[in-house]
Structures are given as C-alpha cells and as structure tokens.
Amino acid sequence: MSEPSYPLWRNAPEPALLASRDLDSGELVFPALSADSPLAQRHEIVPLAGVGEVYSFTVIHPSPKSGEAPYALGYVDLPGPVRLFGRLCGQPRPAIGDRYAARPDERFGYVFEAVLA
C-alpha cells in the first residue's frame, strides 16, 4: 500500500498515538480513520494514553535461514479503553501485565518500549 492516509501520531505538545472515537458509542478505533473514509464524520480524532499493560504476547523465532533475531509481539491494553497490537521492545521476553509505552518508529510507525521500574 502507499503512504497511509490516516494520522498515526500527534506530535505536540507531546507525541501521542491517535485513534478515532465514535461520536455515538464512544468506542475507540485504532488506527484513526482516514479523512477519506465515509465513516470519518461519525468520529473524532483523539490522542491515546501513552502507557499500557501487556494483555498477551509471543516471541517470534524467525527461520534460521533468515538470520533475523527473535522479536516480541503483543497486545497492549491502554486506558481508553483500547487494545493495540505491536512490537514489544526493550526486553527479550515480556510478561503479561508488564508496562509498555508507545514510541514512534520509522519502520513500523510505532513500537512499544518496556517501562522499566
């Protein structure tokens, strides 16, 4: 696909991932709807909280032929409420309930970084 036509990040006052909130139900949709979506008028774009908790995760072990190192993926539950999927960075193996914060990432758009105590 070409460059996404929806806004992923709000840059100021501090970076925040963006979602669409249904004006009737209040339900959050991530990523935010494109302005071109026929559903856009029934939603408003809102920033998401930055830190959430891991609901579940896996560590992917790519084929040895790929030479790629294992990496963690997971669902992160953010206040809102909303559940996002993404890369979990900062520690080799997450645990359910660990706190992670979203940060911009050039390759994936965003990743979650472990919030270490």
Add this chain to the structure above:
Amino acid sequence: MQDIYIHGGAMTRFGKHPGVLAPELAQQAILKALDDAGVARGEIQAVYCANVLGGMILGQLIVRDLGFKGIPVYNVENACASGATGVHLARHALLAQQYDTVLVLGIEQLTALGGGTIPLQRNDHKTELYAKAGMVLPAVYAMRGTRFLHERGTTPADLAAVAVKNRRHGALNEYAQQRSETTLEEVLASRMIADPLTLLQCCPSQVDGAAAVVLGTRRRGARKAVKVLSSAVVSGLREEARDDILDAEITARAARQAYEQAGVSPGDVNVVELHDAFTIAELLYYEALGLARHGDAVALLHSGATALGGRVPVNPSGGLLAKGHPLGATGVAQMVEILWQLQGRAGARQVPGARIGLTQCTGGGIAGVDHAASSVHLLGV
C-alpha cells in the same frame, strides 16, 4: 424441512503434489466423489468451488473438460471456512428447490506459494499496520496460547499433547500428509516458531489437496443415508477493547446456531472434525463447541475422551495438524471424513457406532476481529 443428503464424497491425499495443476488435482476428487455417490455427471445441476488463493474462475477451469454442459459454477471464498461455506450455500439452494443434486468442491495448492505463513488480506489500514509489525496467524494463535497458559495454570506440554494425539490419529489415515506418530518430547523440542508454539504444533503449510461431496434432496444408494442436520456460517464481530481472546466467540456462536437448528446438544455428538490449525485452537474449540465446560479443556484432553477409543473422538483423521491444511479443501475434507465415519467406512480410525458428527472451520486473515468466518455443520444418520 426438506432433508438434505450427502450422497458421496472423496478427497485426494493431502501433501505435496509437484507438477500437478489445480484442475488435475480437483478432478481426481470430483470423479471419485461422483463414483462414490453413484451419481452421473449429467445429474449434477450446479458446482460450488471453494478456494482461497488460486485466482479467478478456478471452478470453471476445473470443470471445463468434465462435460458438465454449462451448468452454474459458483466460486466461493471465505478464508479457512471456504469449503464449509460452499456446503452451506449448496444446502440453501437445495432447500429452495433450485436444484436437487449439486457438487461441492474444495481445492488449494499451498506449495505454489513457496512456504511460509498464509498472507493476510491487507486491503485495510489496520491489517496493513499490524501485518507490518509482524501479525501473522501463528502469532495470533501463539498470543492465545500465552494467555491460556497464564490464566489456566497449564504448561506447554498440555498444548503439545494435542499434536501427539492428532498425529497418532493421522498415522492411521492414508490421506494425511504426516503419517508418523510423534512424542511429547519431540513436539516440545521441535523448533520454536511463535512462543509457546513449536513447529510440530502448527499445521503444515506446504500442502496441496482437494475434496468433493455430492449433495442432494432425495435419498439414494444402498449405504446408510447421511443427512446434513444443520449448517451455520457466521462472521466475526469487531474486537472490543477488553475482549477475552480465549472465548473463541465466533466459533461458539456458530456452534450454538448449529446445535439449535439440528435440535442436538453437544453431548449427542459422537465424532468431531475441528479446526486444529494450531494446538491451542483445539483446546479453545473444545469449550466453544460445548464438548468441555469453561476451564475444562485440558482435563478433557487428558481424560482420553477426545482420542480414538474415547467418548467423543476429535479429529480422527489427524486433523489439520497431521493432514495439513489446504485452505479451500479443508472444510469439504472434514465432511468427507465424517461421512465415512457415519457410514462405517473409516478403516483403522473408525469411531464405532458413530451416528452424529460435527465439523468446524474458523478462518482468519484480517485484523480487528476474533476471526473473519466460522462454520459449523452437524451430520447424522
């Protein structure tokens, strides 16, 4: 309501079929199914062709040289539930008295993709974003596995035991791709794919296969008449923020519909072919299909009830884990296995005296839903 019968069925061996074109593979299953049903080609009034990745108008290509004389061919795609959806639609047309004899075919050649995981449907911002981060079906099931181990206090060996059971069944099935038994130690020691799922806990992705059934409105032939007692197809609801990923909601909903239509309860079912694309899936589906109460899936597995010789054998064919999962063919092949089981034709893997069988397929491939499509059928004699 009008009774709908499965007159006969057949499948090819599931495995690698290098150099065989899709029409050749599919025609093997079609001709055997017609022969099995005792139905002449001229009696078929419509063809439903289930396939996911084989391209446009595959059904017409497959039947072009079979002399079906221009009858309607419907190409059906519903991810892993494509084959079951084909049977569902065929039943609609038979109930509406549009036709009295039809053929449903499922076909897939995954070896043509060159291996790896099944691609997602990425014509969607959410699926594209998540796929870029690494969302693939093994990851989705692995996250269910992680949550299952966390909530249920179970171990990876409990997951692995599903593969051991189904490979034991598959060793008895000449149509299965994996025809050798395996051990708990081998399953756990096989290469980690998506923690906690090891290689032998994932259905083989390099597999081709075809299956076909002939359906009709009139009882025929000398064998026990197998009826389609009920047929449900449902779609996934949009995921909500705090969904329980262990409840297999879409599958439980399809099962409730199927049981209600048939007037059958889970305790009446004698044999099940379910969608064990990954070991964790079989455990979740025990509960979604009502074979076990919430929280009792592992206990049901370890009781031996779902193994051959048990109270309700699950995946006597070996399931997807042993047989392989050629997407479009899977749902139809499940029907063929249950047909053979209900007619006492399943050889060494026969479930003695089976009278009611259940098939279940649940297919994914997009982000933001539990799964895209689920189908449950009940068959009976």
